[in-house]
Amino acid sequence: MIRMGIAGYGYWGPNLARAVSESGCARVEMIADQSDAACARAALRHPDARLTADIQAMIVDPAVDAIMIATPVATHFELARAALRAGKHVLVEKPMAETPARAAELVELADKKGLVLMVDHTFIYTGAVQxxxxxxxxGDLGQVYYYDSTRVNLGLFQQDVNVIWDLAVHDLAILDHIFDAKPVAVSASSAACIKGSPANMAHMSIYYDDGAMAHLNVNWLAPVKIRQTLIGGSRRMIIYDDMQSSEKVKVYDRGAAPSDNPYEPRMSYRLGDMHAPALSSKEALLSEVQEFVRCIETGGVPITDGHSGLRVVELLDAATRSTRQRGFPVELQQERVAS
Amino acid sequence: MIRMGIAGYGYWGPNLARAVSESGCARVEMIADQSDAACARAALRHPDARLTADIQAMIVDPAVDAIMIATPVATHFELARAALRAGKHVLVEKPMAETPARAAELVELADKKGLVLMVDHTFIYTGAVQxxxxxxxxGDLGQVYYYDSTRVNLGLFQQDVNVIWDLAVHDLAILDHIFDAKPVAVSASSAACIKGSPANMAHMSIYYDDGAMAHLNVNWLAPVKIRQTLIGGSRRMIIYDDMQSSEKVKVYDRGAAPSDNPYEPRMSYRLGDMHAPALSSKEALLSEVQEFVRCIETGGVPITDGHSGLRVVELLDAATRSTRQRGFPVELQQERVAS
Amino acid sequence: MIRMGIAGYGYWGPNLARAVSESGCARVEMIADQSDAACARAALRHPDARLTADIQAMIVDPAVDAIMIATPVATHFELARAALRAGKHVLVEKPMAETPARAAELVELADKKGLVLMVDHTFIYTGAVQxxxxxxxxGDLGQVYYYDSTRVNLGLFQQDVNVIWDLAVHDLAILDHIFDAKPVAVSASSAACIKGSPANMAHMSIYYDDGAMAHLNVNWLAPVKIRQTLIGGSRRMIIYDDMQSSEKVKVYDRGAAPSDNPYEPRMSYRLGDMHAPALSSKEALLSEVQEFVRCIETGGVPITDGHSGLRVVELLDAATRSTRQRGFPVELQQERVAS
Amino acid sequence: MIRMGIAGYGYWGPNLARAVSESGCARVEMIADQSDAACARAALRHPDARLTADIQAMIVDPAVDAIMIATPVATHFELARAALRAGKHVLVEKPMAETPARAAELVELADKKGLVLMVDHTFIYTGAVQxxxxxxxxGDLGQVYYYDSTRVNLGLFQQDVNVIWDLAVHDLAILDHIFDAKPVAVSASSAACIKGSPANMAHMSIYYDDGAMAHLNVNWLAPVKIRQTLIGGSRRMIIYDDMQSSEKVKVYDRGAAPSDNPYEPRMSYRLGDMHAPALSSKEALLSEVQEFVRCIETGGVPITDGHSGLRVVELLDAATRSTRQRGFPVELQQERVAS
Structure with missing residues (x-):
């Protein structure tokens, strides 16, 4: 049983703690939160866990094998670095850090220490994304042409990060996972509609080295919640609609190709069947905790390791820089290790 | 009864001719098309109209008061210029011309001659856009923050224009009509997924001088047809879904604002009623023909006049230029006359 | 080329005439309608057809091979009988006649004369129902358990028939086509919400001899248009939604069965893939005209022959009788010939 | 603080217990369940509550003011009667009892003892139904013509009751609440598709004394979950779709009326705006517990009192009897007290 320490018991920490206790392969050894109220809630749900207001103390506690960090973004780096230095495996909330340099430092440190560093890109563990x-x-989709996502809703405005870091991060993690191609440039635009708040609306285009294109539309100020992604390929196309209670992933045998027949119109269109595969209903967070434990126990590399977290942060950073210049394209040099 | 000459009886010309004959205020005097088959079809539907393969002859025919141009884009300028020079009022298909310079020349010529120059931006005449x-x-929406449109489907790939000129043109016409603000810059990205075809997928962001933002997502290679626009305002927000058979326009009394109460969360959200107004079911094309005739008869300025057509072409041109540099922002200097 | 005579050029007759002229295997020889306005419209669309106000004259015209009857329901029987007596093949609008006795008389007459008698149950010829x-x-559905249909909208109230005869007739024709089982009883309820109008709302349950159940919900006074049918089988289930522009037929690999495992819950549920097959987009009416011509030329039996029309009328009649007694079950004795 | 005793901590009991502890006006004094596992779960969630395997002991415990019964249907009557005899107020799960006679006996007993008897018809307390x-x-709907509900899904098959008692009960409770008219007859049909299981599919029509009609379509064996109710009135119509995450209630200004103008078609149709009012998001169960406490404290009559529970059971019973005779109408004599 891996003994987990949960840093932060605010919005997301309770979910991590619950998933750990349901995982069957780990247990909640300690929970640390500066707020008394948070500790009281934690005590009720996890009577067997030790509680503390001192996160640093938990990080160095010898009875803790691994640390899960669910604190505000600005603290991710310091806490993750301290945990790695203390020889603890680390799972850190998304986004991994506020700058690529800090994300890179964590990756390097984990590699040097031989510790597992994982980022909580939960969507990767959903039945739909799997x-x-x-x-x-x-190869069912053939050559992947594009990924085009709309992720908008009303609220929750964040104070410390803009909408790109809050919402686009999900799609960037998915893209990092499903695309083999390398992103080479980003162009992004954004707007801060509410005075005094960070940008609440952004659009970003990502150019890939194989000609594929990704586009993300994120917004905290939309009248309804939309979670819809179109993925176009040469053989098939997908609509992934996370708001559907069933049939979240629809695969269309549709497409267009230059016509072979000179007597026909220049393009021919294919309008075949649609197929909505049954998806695993296993909770994503549970799979994620089990992946973390598996890697700790076997020395394996997590699906959403620090390298993927770093690549995502590089894109978040590049996009934000592009928005400051109205879409001026920012080039990227990402090293991709074969996964 | 205004006597119309229809130039081009291919895909769209028959719709114009039918609308003219149902308008009650104009009649189809002549139809010109180089194709014998097209003329034969025209003869069947409009037995009283004179037919010709010679568009130029129709343009100068003294029995024709006005010309409607529904020929390929590349010919719009030459035909419209010839018609204006011949003293005929002109309705031209969208996009008005292939370059801003040519569009501007038409506007100038029409102004000098005192003739009506109108562009067939049909959507402006729909009950929904009205x-x-x-x-x-x-003022029901308050300050308008953004216009965010998705206009995608499978096909029809065009040979002579890219997807921006084919699909985004509709949204640009709507924006020109509903926004008082002036566009100041455009950033756009595009991809040509099918080798040898023009760009079939594009995203464009438009920056306005009052801080508003517009974004258009157009694609000929999407698995399903989507026609959905979100319009965000400080007081209300709209979802305009043209694929719905009823309730195309939904108005949401929803929004976010900085909280007044220091003891509450920083932002407060408003989740009020939704209202879907009944829309006029009058055919847009019919309203458009009647507007054209009204302006011819009264010397009025059409809602979708040459100036609006020119502004739309300027944006199409700027967007296309931006796509060649991966979203590099292209600045705009549009003169807007109070409408 | 089979020479058709079209009786009635009101609401549906023009569709029949157009389908005939596009069929490639028949032509519109004559059109008969008592209304001058209808004849004028017919003349414009079918300049080669002979027009007459005298339906009886058309029926006996030697240049006419077959008669298509699109007149009010109350006249179906007289006209169809006259046509059959005159040796003409007959396609008659649904419902075939106002009473089972009259429908049966037509079937008998056609059989005796060796003529084709077909009922215009158009839905049978759609890609979806096929x-x-x-x-x-x-056998993809396994044992068919039920057919449950909702067919409601606002309008069009009929004057001469209630909503069962107007809307449920479509589902009864589909049921007659897709079910091999024999209906044994009907229970139906109805309401006439608008004083002075026929029943505008009805629900009918049909009991089949193999235990299957059909249920139809029809209404002229619903806020929106719904055309949705659930078909449940032991192996798969279908949702047929005719309001969808694509994916009208969805096949679900879902079901329930008593659990084998005594340690598990009593029932086990299967939640597999969903599949939406591509459907033929050929116009149903065109297929129907071609089926009529094929049977005339080969002596074949149409898919929607007089016998099926009679069985449908028997159910319409039984349902209406049941509604008069608040759902009192009316038993049926239908002869089914193997199809 | 009213001191509650929760009888049964299986599927629904935990929800009642949680709602009590969040209500602010009552507390969970005792929880009784024969299962050790259930008691263990209860102990974890409600450390301050006393636990017992002996429901009868809890019922007579002097520290308990009121009993909430969430045990199998067959035990409702015995437990509720015992509690009332012991002078305890009672909230009982739906359906209130297995027979009208037993439901009536509980109503009489509560009246005689001056105790609150309430039935857990949760839907009545939702923002949508309110x-x-x-x-x-x-009067916004004018005269209410009909209530037409579809409540189908895949599972959960019940062992002890058929689908009418499990699903239609919700609509019957809603109807009892929103209709002032009195039901006079019921016709229902049902089918048991899975051998050895109770009827999983049923349709029932209810005739009201003012001419209104209700129809319920319930099914445990449908491919998807549908919760859709159409309510038609002379002035407006409603679609209540409980599967929508927002806009659950849509009010349509649509209708039909005999035309006044003799020169127009016989019926005229009204196609006005649609309005989706914002709904209270307060949890229904919480409102229900507060209503129970309010009535205990003030001697008030609950919205969903024993009389309403009895009327619902009478309809459930009548419908089940009708299904045994294929829709044979069963007459009802319900006493309605002005509410």
Whole structure:
């Protein structure tokens, strides 16, 4: 049983703690939060866990094997670095850090120490994204042309990060997972509609080295909640709609190709069947905790390791820089290790 | 009865001719098309119209008061110029011309000659856009923050223009009509997924001088047809979904504002009623023909006049230039006359 | 080329005439309608057809091979009988006649004369119903448990028939086509919400001899248009939604079965993939005209022959009788010939 | 603080217990369940509550003011009677009892003892049903013509009751609440598709004394979950779709009426605006517990009192009897007290 220490018991920490206690392979050893109220809530739910207001003390506690960090973004780096230095495996909330340099430092440190560093890109562990990955990897989509996502809703405005760091981060993690191609440039635009708040609306285009294109539309100020992604390929196309209670992933045998027949119109269109595969209903967070434990126990590399977290932060940073110049394209040099 | 000459009886010309004959205020005097088959079809539907393969001859025919041009984009300028020179009022298909310079020349010529020059931006005459315009103009939305449109489907790939000139043109015409603010810069990205075809997928952001933002997502290679626009304002927000058979326009009394109460969360959210106004079901094309005739008869300025057509072409041109540099922002200097 | 005579050029007659002229295997020889305005419209669309106000004259005209009857329901019987007596093949609008006795008389007459008698149950010729039929016949659904249909909208109130005869007739024709089982009883309820109008709302349950159940919900006074049918089988289930522009037929690999495992819950549920087959987009009416011509030329039996029309009328009649006694079950004795 | 005793801590009991502890006006004094596992779960969540395996002991415990019964249907009567005899107020799960006679006995006993007897018809306390009630009571719908509900999904098959008692009970409770008219007859049909299981599919029509009609379509064996109710009135119509995450209640200004103008078609149709009112998001169960406490403290009559529970059971019983005779109408004599 891996003994987990949960840093931060605010919005997300309770979910991590619950998933750990349901995982069957780890237990909640300690929970640390500066707020008394948070500790009281934690005590009620996890009577067997030790509680503390001192996160640093938990980090160095010898009875703790690994630390899960669910604190505000600005503290991710310091806490993760301290934990790694203390020889603890680390799972850190997304985004991994506020700058690529800090994310890179964590990756390097974990590599040097031989510790597991994982980023909580939860969507990667959903049945929907797993199925999309499977379809792409086995070639069902053919050449992937584009990924076009709309992720908008009303609220929750964040204080410390703009909407790109809050919402686009999910799609960037998914893209990092399902695309083999390398992003080479980003152009992004944004607007801060509410005076005094960070940008609440952004659009970003990502150019890939194989000609593919990704586009993300994120917004905290939309009248309704939309979670819809179109993925276009040469053989098939996908609509992934996370707001559907069933049939979240629809695979269309549709497409267009230059016509062979000189007597026909220049393009021919294919309008075949649609297929909505049954998806695993296993909770994503549970799978994620089990992946973390598996890597701790076997020395394996997590699906959403520090390298992927770093690549995502590089894109978040590049996009934010582009928005300051009205879409001026920012080039990227990402090293991709074969996964 | 205004006597119309229809130039081009291919895909759209028949719709114009039918609308003219149903208008009650104009009649189809002549139809010109180089194709014998097109003329034969025209003869069947409009037995009283004179037919010719010679568009130029129709343009100078003294029995024709006005010319409607529904030929390929590349020919719009030459035909419209010839018609204006011949003293004929002109309605031209969208986009008005292939370059801003040519569009500007037409505007100037029409002004000098005192003739009506109108562009067939049909959407402006739909019940949906009329209602949206009414809501914005009377202040129901408050300050308009953004216009965010998705206009994608499978096909029809065009040979002579890219997807921006084919699909984004509709949104640009709507924006020109409903926004009083002036566009100051455009950043756009595009991709040509099918080798040898023009760009079939594009995203463009438009920056306005009052801080508003517009974003258009257009694609000929999407698995399903989507026609959805979100319009965000400080007082209300709209979802305009043209694929709905009823309730195309939904007005949400929703929004966010900085909280007044220091003891509450920083932002407060408003989640009020939704209202879907009944829309006029009058055919847009019919309203458009009647507007054309009204302006010819009264010397009025059409809602979608040459100036609006020119402004739209300027944006199409700027967007296309931006796509060649991966979103590099292209600045705009548009003169807007109070409408 | 079969020479058709079209009786009635009001609401539906023009569709029949157009389908005939596009069929490639028949032509509109004559059109008969008592209204001058209808004849004028017919003349414009079918300049080669002979027009007459005298339907009886057309029926006996030697240049006419077959008669298509699109007149009010109350006249179906007289006209169809006259046509059959005159040796003409007959296609008659649904419902075939106002009473089972009259429908039976037509069937008998056609059989005796060796003429084709076909009922215009258009839905049977749609790509959607063809696909559903195919799936059921090849056993993909397993044992069919039920057919549950909702067919409601606002308007059009009929004057001469109630909503059962106007709307449920479509589902009864589909049921007659896709079910091999024999209906044994009907229970129906109805309400006439608008004083002075026929029943505008009805629900009917049909009991089949193999235990299957059908239920139809029809209404002229619903806020929106719904055309949705659920078909449940032991192996798969279908949702047929005719309001969808694509994916009208969805096949679900879902179901429930008593659990084998005594340690598990009593029932086990299967939640597999969903599949939406591509459907033929050929116009149903065109297929229907071609079926009529094929049977005339080969002596074949139409898919929607007089016998099926009679069975449908028997159910309409039984349902209406049941509504007069608040759902009192009316038993049926239908002869089914193997199809 | 009212001291509650929770009888049964299986599927629904935990929800009642949680709602009590969040109510602010009552507390969980005792929880009784024969299962050790259930008691262990209860102990974890409600450390301050006393636990027992002996429901009868809890019922007579002097420290308990009121009993909430969330045990299997077959035990409702015995437990509720015992509690009332012991002088305890009672909230009982729906359906209130297995027979009208037993439900009536409970009503009589509570009246005689002057105790609150309430039935857990949770839907009545939802924001959606409250808004629908408000709209009907203030006359916005005009004369209510019909209530037509579809409540189907895959699972959960019950062992002890058929689908009418499990699902239609919700609509019957809503109807009892929103209709002032008196039901006079019921016709229902049902089918048991899975051998050895109770009827999983049923349709029931209810005739009201003012001519209104209700129809319920319930099914445990449908491919998808549908919760859709159409309510038709002379002035407005409602669609209540409980599967929507927002806009659950849509009010349509649509209708039909005999035309006044003799030169127009016989019926005229009204196609006005649609309005989706914002609904209270307060949890229904919480409102329900507070209503129970309010009535205990003030001697008030609960919205969902024993009389309403009895009327619902009478309809459930009548419907089940009708299904045994294929829709044979069963007459009802319900006493309605002005509410």
């Amino acid at each position: 199925e999309i990955t499977r379809l792409i990897k086995k | 209602e949206i315009t009414r809501l914005i103009k009377k | 696909e559903i039929t195919r799936l059921i016949k090849k | 808004e629908i009630t408000r709209l009907i009571k203030k």
